[in-house]
Amino acid sequence: MKADPVGVLTGTHFLDGDQACCEGALAAGCRFSAGYPITPSTEIVERFAYRVPLVGGMFIQMEDELASSIAIAGAVWAGARAFTVTSGPGFSLMMEHIGYAAMTETPLVIVDVQRGGPSTGLPTLPGQADMMQARWGSHGDYEIIALCPTSPQECFDLMIAAFNLSEQYRTPVLFMMDECVGHMTEKVVIPPADQIEIVPRRFTTAPPGSYKPFLPDPDGVPPIARAGDGHRFHITGLTHDEQGYPAMNVNAQQQLIHRLIGKIRDNAGKIARNEEHFLDDADVVVVAYGITARVALRAVQMAREQGVKAGLLRPVVVWPFPLARIRELAARPSLAGFVVPEMNCGQMVLEVERAVAGRAPVALLSHAGGTVHRPEDILAAILDSAAAGSARRSTGQVRPAPLAEVSR
Amino acid sequence: MSAFVNLDPAVNPVEQFLRSDRMPHIWCPGCGIGTTVNCFARALLQAKTDLNKVAVVSGIGCTGRVAGYVQFDSFHTTHGRAIPFATGLKLANPDLTVVVYSGDGDLIAIGGNHFIHAARRNVDLKIICLNNFTYGMTGGQVAPTTPVGAFATTTPYGCFEQPFNLPYLAESSGAVYVARWTSFHVRQLIHAMGEALRKKGFSFIEILSPCPTLYERRNRLGDGLDMMKYFKESSVVRHGASTREVGLTFQGPIVLGKFVDTDRPDFLTSMNQQLGRTLEAQYDGCGGDHVRS
Numbered sequence: 001m002k003a004d005p006v007g008v009l010t011g012t013h014f015l016d017g018d019q020a021c022c023e024g025a026l027a028a029g030c031r032f033s034a035g036y037p038i039t040p041s042t043e044i045v046e047r048f049a050y051r052v053p054l055v056g057g058m059f060i061q062m063e064d065e066l067a068s069s070i071a072i073a074g075a076v077w078a079g080a081r082a083f084t085v086t087s088g089p090g091f092s093l094m095m096e097h098i099g100y101a102a103m104t105e106t107p108l109v110i111v112d113v114q115r116g117g118p119s120t121g122l123p124t125l126p127g128q129a130d131m132m133q134a135r136w137g138s139h140g141d142y143e144i145i146a147l148c149p150t151s152p153q154e155c156f157d158l159m160i161a162a163f164n165l166s167e168q169y170r171t172p173v174l175f176m177m178d179e180c181v182g183h184m185t186e187k188v189v190i191p192p193a194d195q196i197e198i199v200p201r202r203f204t205t206a207p208p209g210s211y212k213p214f215l216p217d218p219d220g221v222p223p224i225a226r227a228g229d230g231h232r233f234h235i236t237g238l239t240h241d242e243q244g245y246p247a248m249n250v251n252a253q254q255q256l257i258h259r260l261i262g263k264i265r266d267n268a269g270k271i272a273r274n275e276e277h278f279l280d281d282a283d284v285v286v287v288a289y290g291i292t293a294r295v296a297l298r299a300v301q302m303a304r305e306q307g308v309k310a311g312l313l314r315p316v317v318v319w320p321f322p323l324a325r326i327r328e329l330a331a332r333p334s335l336a337g338f339v340v341p342e343m344n345c346g347q348m349v350l351e352v353e354r355a356v357a358g359r360a361p362v363a364l365l366s367h368a369g370g371t372v373h374r375p376e377d378i379l380a381a382i383l384d385s386a387a388a389g390s391a392r393r394s395t396g397q398v399r400p401a402p403l404a405e406v407s408r
Numbered sequence: 409m410s411a412f413v414n415l416d417p418a419v420n421p422v423e424q425f426l427r428s429d430r431m432p433h434i435w436c437p438g439c440g441i442g443t444t445v446n447c448f449a450r451a452l453l454q455a456k457t458d459l460n461k462v463a464v465v466s467g468i469g470c471t472g473r474v475a476g477y478v479q480f481d482s483f484h485t486t487h488g489r490a491i492p493f494a495t496g497l498k499l500a501n502p503d504l505t506v507v508v509y510s511g512d513g514d515l516i517a518i519g520g521n522h523f524i525h526a527a528r529r530n531v532d533l534k535i536i537c538l539n540n541f542t543y544g545m546t547g548g549q550v551a552p553t554t555p556v557g558a559f560a561t562t563t564p565y566g567c568f569e570q571p572f573n574l575p576y577l578a579e580s581s582g583a584v585y586v587a588r589w590t591s592f593h594v595r596q597l598i599h600a601m602g603e604a605l606r607k608k609g610f611s612f613i614e615i616l617s618p619c620p621t622l623y624e625r626r627n628r629l630g631d632g633l634d635m636m637k638y639f640k641e642s643s644v645v646r647h648g649a650s651t652r653e654v655g656l657t658f659q660g661p662i663v664l665g666k667f668v669d670t671d672r673p674d675f676l677t678s679m680n681q682q683l684g685r686t687l688e689a690q691y692d693g694c695g696g697d698h699v700r701s
Contacts, residue, residue: 031694031699032496032499032500032699034492034495034496052694053683053687053691053694054687054690054691056692056693056694056699057694057699058499058679058694058699060495060499062492062495062525063492063521063522063525064521066488066489066492066522067489067492067495067521067522067525068492070485070486070489070492070493070496071492071493071495071496071499072496073485073493073496074465074483074492074493074494074495074496074497074498074500075496075497075499075500075699076496076500077481077483077497078496078497078498078499078500078501078504078699078700079500079501079699079700080500080699080700082496082500096486097486097489100485100486208409208460226501226700227463227481227497227501227504228460228461228463228481228501228503228504229409229460230409230410230411230460231481232460232479232480232481232482233481233482234427234475234476234482234483234484235482235483235484236475236476236483236484237484237485237486238484245427245429245430245476246476246484
């Protein structure tokens with residue numbers, strides 16, 4: 001279906017990433033947010049609080065992030081599209097409700113504008129150190145979808161994608177910004193509403209009395225209902241059967257958890273979204289996401305200017321991680337290696353290494369946060385990787401270094 | 409689509425409110441929670457409310473299981489977070505009658521911050537708080553309601569922390585309806601639940617209830633019936649009593665009644681008034697169909 005024009009601020013704007021993220025949520029049909037102030041994410045809900053009453057929705061500032069992250073789940077079960085917004089410390093507080101939303105298959109979006117951590121860390125400066133927390137932060141087994149924008153324009157565009165994915169797979173979706181993207185101001189083009197595709201909520205068509213909230217369609221995703229429509233359904237964070245009733249047994253656990261994981265893992269190819277530059281003939285592949293990918297692209301261009309065949313793979317959807325694509329690249333005989341710059345001490349590089357599985361060297365270029373990498377530093381890592389590749393070739397070493405030599 | 413109470417004398421009047429396919433329930437013999445659910449059903453019998461618009465939200469714990477047994481749109485949420493979940497539910501669909509049914513540990517210990525803030529905001533929620541003086545589900549630990557001198561597994565030498573006086577906490581936080589009854593006082597409780605269902609705003613009912621398995625046995629207070637005798641013999645009804653003076657002590661006197669019944673605009677009313685004043689014609693209200701997809 002097309003976006004409701006009421007919430008779409010069509011035109012060319014000069015916005016920062018936080019503001020653009022808010023406009024993306026509104027364009028996606030989101031009319032409810034509950035939030036708690038935290039730098040550097042607050043501007044998103046400030047704008048939402050200002051804008052949303054004009055389009056029939058509401059914002060409530062809650063007493064903490066625990067409340068915010070469960071209030072939006074309540075709003076979703078009343079039928080709203082809802083999101084909340086936070087940064088590191090608040091993101092930590094929201095972990096239990098990410099698991100609750102995964103378990104109860106509640107479609108919602110949580111934005112984490114990453115700053116330097118751990119703990120209070122660097123409130124006003126960027127980091128990318130919540131990436132593994134996004135994947136694993138709540139207890140128990142689940143799969144998650146997470147997107148990572150690299151510009152204000154993408155904060156708008158990908159928020160719509162985030163809401164769409166949450167509806168399509170009936171799952172929480174995490175939107176992993178960082179302070180740099182959040183506070184960077186650039187041109188943002190918001191298209192007319194009829195050019196914005198919205199995935200409608202998959203409401204059940206079952207008559208009242210027969211609806212089972214966790215009976216999946218063939219694609220593994222169950223249709224949803226909303227309170228007040230006569231279905232009188234039950235939702236619980238306990239392991240449950242198709243009816244939604246608690247089921248404390250091994251079979252129910254096996255069935256439910258495998259389905260929850262399968263509906264995302266089995267569709268990883270469909271969910272995947274990568275941006276690629278110069279990969280066709282690349283000898284050195286830089287894997288980077290978020291703001292770091294923008295710096296990395298500059299470094300790749302600089303390498304090309306020096307005659308080194310570098311390329312960039314940028315996962316736009318960071319979870320599920322594009323393991324298959326990296327495996328393909330790792331299998332190239334000409335490949336010198338991977339370079340992974342991150343604003344953390346080595347998180348997504350673990351996924352790259354897992355995909356590469358020793359078939360090529362993987363070099364981490366870590367930065368503890370506070371500012372972005374310098375393109376020159378990434379360039380140096382690219383040149384090192386290329387040089388090591390040439391040295392191996394000249395000594396007749398066809399297979400790259402074994403896994404044990406990969407530095408972390 | 410609406411659904412109203414079935415008054416056919418041939419059927420058990422309470423059954424229509426229960427998920428019979430989930431029986432038997434988990435509650436122990438002598439526990440008071442089931443009795444209060446019966447009262448809740450009977451209050452609904454009299455309330456003439458559209459049953460399809462009733463939603464029950466619970467947290468975690470023995471009382472937290474109520475949501476799973478009642479035949480409504482029902483939500484078993486996370487520990488302590490029933491009130492903020494219910495807040496989102498109510499605000500996104502103001503047509504719902506949202507009942508939060510949970511225990512003292514869930515609502516007042518881990519969920520205490522949400523309790524005071526929802527009361528302050530006067531969100532239109534009906535809070536039914538079972539106070540059995542302990543954590544039942546986890547095995548009888550000390551709660552913020554455990555009386556001084558009572559024993560719990562985590563106060564094996566006796567509790568020495570002052571407990572909350574819940575009606576006082578609720579009133580001072582902003583609740584517009586505050587009452588306390590016990591699971592012995594079923595008629596009064598039915599009446600109070602009916603009043604709370606009709607009341608607009610943050611309404612709070614504390615229900616004292618036996619936990620024979622964990623609280624009474626550890627404190628050598630007998631079984632469920634003995635606790636009912638205590639509730640019967642040691643309670644006095646004082647409607648309008650100052651909540652400051654209704655605090656509980658170990659096996660001491662109990663003041664029951666309706667302590668607060670006042671009116672002030674609820675959250676949505678205040679919000680709509682304020683936004684209407686400020687935005688004038690630009691504001692077309694919110695909630696309901698605006699918010700729902």
